[in-house]
Amino acid sequence: MNIRPRRNRKNVAIREMVQESRLGLENLIFPVFLKDGANIKEEIPSLPNIYRWSIDLLLKEIEGCMELGIRIYDIFPAVEDHLKDQTATMSYDPSNFYLKAIQKIKETFPELVLMSDVALDPYSSDGHDGLLRNGKIVNDDTLPILAKMAVAQAQAGIDIIGPSDMMDGRVGVIRSALDEAGYTDTSIMSYTAKYASAFYGPFRDALNSAPKSGDKKTYQMNTANKSEALIEAKLDVEEGADMIMVKPALCYLDVIHVLKENFATPVTAYNVSGEYAMVHAAAQKGWVDYNAAMNEMLLSIRRAGADGILTYFAKDFAQSLVE
Ligand code: PBG
Numbered sequence: 001m002n003i004r005p006r007r008n009r010k011n012v013a014i015r016e017m018v019q020e021s022r023l024g025l026e027n028l029i030f031p032v033f034l035k036d037g038a039n040i041k042e043e044i045p046s047l048p049n050i051y052r053w054s055i056d057l058l059l060k061e062i063e064g065c066m067e068l069g070i071r072i073y074d075i076f077p078a079v080e081d082h083l084k085d086q087t088a089t090m091s092y093d094p095s096n097f098y099l100k101a102i103q104k105i106k107e108t109f110p111e112l113v114l115m116s117d118v119a120l121d122p123y124s125s126d127g128h129d130g131l132l133r134n135g136k137i138v139n140d141d142t143l144p145i146l147a148k149m150a151v152a153q154a155q156a157g158i159d160i161i162g163p164s165d166m167m168d169g170r171v172g173v174i175r176s177a178l179d180e181a182g183y184t185d186t187s188i189m190s191y192t193a194k195y196a197s198a199f200y201g202p203f204r205d206a207l208n209s210a211p212k213s214g215d216k217k218t219y220q221m222n223t224a225n226k227s228e229a230l231i232e233a234k235l236d237v238e239e240g241a242d243m244i245m246v247k248p249a250l251c252y253l254d255v256i257h258v259l260k261e262n263f264a265t266p267v268t269a270y271n272v273s274g275e276y277a278m279v280h281a282a283a284q285k286g287w288v289d290y291n292a293a294m295n296e297m298l299l300s301i302r303r304a305g306a307d308g309i310l311t312y313f314a315k316d317f318a319q320s321l322v323e
Pocket of ligand 1: 117119121129164165199200201202203204216271272273274
């Protein structure tokens with residue numbers, strides 16, 4: 001044998017030199033949950049070690065994470081049911097606790113990068129991402145609400161808007177609304193290929209945002225489809241997306257790969273709540289090693305072609321680097 005691939009695996013130094021994909025804190029975005037009030041750190045049973053924080057404690061949590069080297073955060077509001085309505089009015093009310101918290105976070109940590117979802121579901125009494133009318137999610141009447149929400153978030157200081165609703169035409173409408181309001185520097189990371197997945201369960205527990213009727217299959221993508229992701233990506237890029245996201249990550253590594261191969265626009269992936277919760281559950285039973293499974297998952301998402309990864313593992317990964 002004159003070719004023995006094992007020679008390139010014979011020790012750590014050689015293995016690391018020829019390693020093809022790498023993972024660093026610069027690749028990670030940490031999703032955090034905010035609740036109105038003070039002194040709140042609330043457990044989310046299906047999302048171990050992730051909490052609903054009130055702003056005072058969230059600032060401390062972020063400070064600790066910044067010291068660990070996490071620079072980009074995605075913040076989600078857990079809204080009380082009695083404040084939700086059919087048109088998600090609260091989402092763009094400048095006095096709401098979420099927008100005030102965004103302002104506070106950006107004032108306290110000007111160097112931090114903050115991202116936020118734009119979709120109706122956390123504020124909607126129907127639990128859908130778009131407007132529900134006569135049992136149907138209406139596309140075009142949802143768009144002005146998304147635009148108002150995006151402008152309100154930009155005004156509060158959000159750096160990256162994440163349209164996550166999968167309505168057609170939303171990126172273009174949000175881009176023009178932001179530009180008209182003077183927020184030409186606010187980025188858009190579009191949830192480009194967002195699938196109607198079974199892996200969002202713990203997230204919906206965290207926000208109590210599960211749909212009250214039906215499912216999300218008329219707007220989120222069919223899990224069987226890949227070519228359709230190319231249609232979505234082409235539209236989002238043409239409409240002005242700065243980054244295109246695939247969500248979830250693990251069952252869709254082929255989709256991450258095909259977008260990376262076909263677009264020059266940076267590609268990100270959302271390693272979602274159910275993917276994180278599964279590792280916790282299996283590790284708790286002693287069936288997998290937590291840190292090894294985490295590293296393998298995150299590295300596989302990078303290998304598939306993702307530049308950035310939104311992941312609940314961000315803090316554990318950061319901690320594993322200092323241990
Ligand atoms: C809502 C939204 C969801 C997630 C992010 N934004 C859930 C959904 O579409 O029902 C899921 C994130 C996760 O599971 O970690 N627009």
